[in-house]
Amino acid sequence: MSLTDLLKMCAQNLRRRKGRTFLSVLGVVVGCCSIVCMLSIGVGMSASQEQWISEMGDLTAVDVYPNYVSDTKLDDELIAQLGELPNVTAVAAKLSFDAVDFTTSVTAGPGGRYVSAYADVAGYSQQAMQSLDYKLLEGSLPERKGTVAIGEAFEYSLTDSKRPEGRNTVELYDPDTGEELTGEDRPKPFVSLSGGKLSFNVTDDDGKVIYTESFQVVGKLKQDYNVGSETDSGVLMQAEDFKAFCFNAQKAANLKRKTPPYSAVKVFADEINNVAAVEEAIKGMGFETSSMESMRESTKKEMATVQLALGGIGAVSLLVAAIGIMNTMIMSVSERTKEIGVMKALGCGLSDIRRLFLLEAASIGLLGGAVGSALSYLISAVIDLIYLQSGSAGEVTVGVIAYLLTSPQRISVIPLWLFLFGLLFSLLIGLVSGAYPAMKAVKISPLEAMKNE
Template identity: 25%
Template sequence: MSILDLIYLVRGNLWRRKTRVLMTLGGVLIGSTTIILLVALGLGMQKNMTESIGKIGDLTTMTVQVPPECTLPPQQRPQQCKNAILNDGLIEKIRKTPQVRGVAAQVFLKGSPTYLRFQNMETNVVVMGVEPALLPSLGYPLGRGELKISANQVVVGPKVAEYMFDLRKNQPVTPDLDLLGAWVDLNIQRTSNREEADRLVQNEVRRLRVQVAGVLAETGGQSDYVIYYPINEVERWNRWLMGRPIRREVDGYDQIVVKMADTRSSASLDAALTSAGYSISTARKIIEQFNRFFMSLQLMLGGIGGVALLISAFGIGNTMIMAIYERTREIGLLKSLGAKNGDIFKLFLAEAAVLGLLGGILGAGLAVGLGELANHSPSNWFSQFNGLMSPTGTGIGGMVEVAILVIPEWLVIFAIAFTTLTGALAGIYPALRAASMQPLDALRHE
């Protein structure tokens, strides 16, 4: 039996039983549509989450810190923390690593707290010290102005002045302030205990007047709320705040920021530093953790859809077994005309596989159509909450449409191939049963 003969017989046999075939195709269609839509839902959730996290930070930038137990005083640190120090030696080792584009130590101003004052408004801020010449190499996106810091110039995050307190009206305000080029005051407060009769707590405040030279672009990460200032100036103020000299070879820096050439080299350095006892934070690691979660979610959702397709497989098997009873004399006639057992087996197996193939194609088409309808529908409720979910905090007023269902080409091809294979597997038993019939018994069948 040639391929053309097989195609001709399959088309004719399926066309003769249109109602039954359509009902069987309906079951396969539902199963394949369910698989595609459920997996597409998981892919859509993964895509939206990955894009949101990717906006929080550069995937090639990592922050190196020491574990919390290693921040205790030297005499209280565990044994494994003795070598986990963020000092200049570690910085030089990282700088010599291939694919490193920039590395710089960072130190927090340890005021308790530090206040930013502009006109009659005030808010508490985080001041971070960094080497001025290295700031441009760390990948911080500049929104406006210049990426330049000095003893009387700072670069601020776009949300530094988001929550201000009006000292005149004695109430909080959230003004839309443009601090670029403005002179602001940083009030640095030191709290000390003085032994007297009633143990008086004394607060000392120093005022530092600086000009805002640049404003970073909004990322949704830590840099949105930080004021960047030269590290030597922060070190000078920290000595005053702590009342003692700072030994970086012992105390270490607060953190080290590393800018890598690509994500692959970033992952390699991440693994090396983690094995050395350091704590690494990067947007890439968060994305990897979510990818593992969503992979498990997609397998679970695909399994649920697979149950629906399994039910349709029983429908295909039932259809083919019924076809055997109805076509027993036809099978006997084919064998009497010279058809071999293998030809009968291929005929019934092909019919079952074609049922799976057609059902998969129809289901894929329906799934793609429903996906487009869901993604572009005005009632896309994911769009309504996108502002709340967005790391940039744009709010509901900045609604944009997001993809609820992501249906890549490989998913469509996989679904069609899977339904075809399911149909073929469901048709193996009926095909074997048809092929094993004796010609004379089949011809005598009423």
């Protein structure tokens, strides 16, 4: 028999026993909803975990450290090698004053009135700045020579040399509570450097300025310690500028000219799943590494366990539904014994009989799966609303609901794969439950057609 004929017959038979079909489908709907919703909670939890980890730092970034045992160095040769590794998209090597033999202070304002004795300066190549994902509060990154971007709180690190000791800094912390003052409460710094200039001064052992160079401030960075401390009270400049400044300073201080070593190296993998491989390769080169990967790995395992437990709970109700389908189909087979006998007497092939009953069971599964998966979206939305509303008591409006349902804090998330999984799994359950009844149907003798009662 052709598939269309089988489908037609299957539909006729299911329609003939409307009530029973409806109840079997309902069982699958409940089972499918329960497994999909349970798994959706697992998915939602995984997603917020991932979000949480990514907030702690770039998930594709790998920090590279020298291995002091094998005496490796963070130099240009290494940077070139790292850039060649498979799955590496970018390498960010940081230059800083940590490893130079001269002292540098920073001054700003008319006559160098505002001073910072220490300069937290980061020098990065143009390409590295892009991959480090700096956020700007204003202006731009130092894209041209002779420009810098300052950290969000850099202006507060300057002291006013014209004021007496004790009152020469702007206090950012509440003297009573010790809490950082933010927003409206935050006092203004003595000087705003927007569009202004900064001078870097190299001093000798006696404190005399032996070399000075000034830079144009073109932007202000948003504070983000995942990117680097320069975003807070430091300064960001181009690697080329940094090196040129060092060479000039070394010359003025009568030091040997040498390229300053990198103080930190970050490598970016093309995607999260390749981070482990990249780390492995770098370790193979004799360096130490660290990334969010190990943490992610362990939470992933934890989540898999949770997912399995939730899925297991959901699966129980689908199992009950499967038994329901089997029961319906067995009853249907025994009710239709005579009919099956007649079909066989008329020459219906065994495979057609089997397919007919499998098709009926699979239809119940698929129907239940379709309704169940669709209904799960509704249930999932209700779960989210209850979960997210529990924190804040307020009027529920369409706007609030829409906001909550797109919030990354949702606890129940149904991605497309889960929807399809619900559908296909229900279909499979139907097929499996139909296997035994179909086998029973196949075994019915054509002699049943001859019996007269």
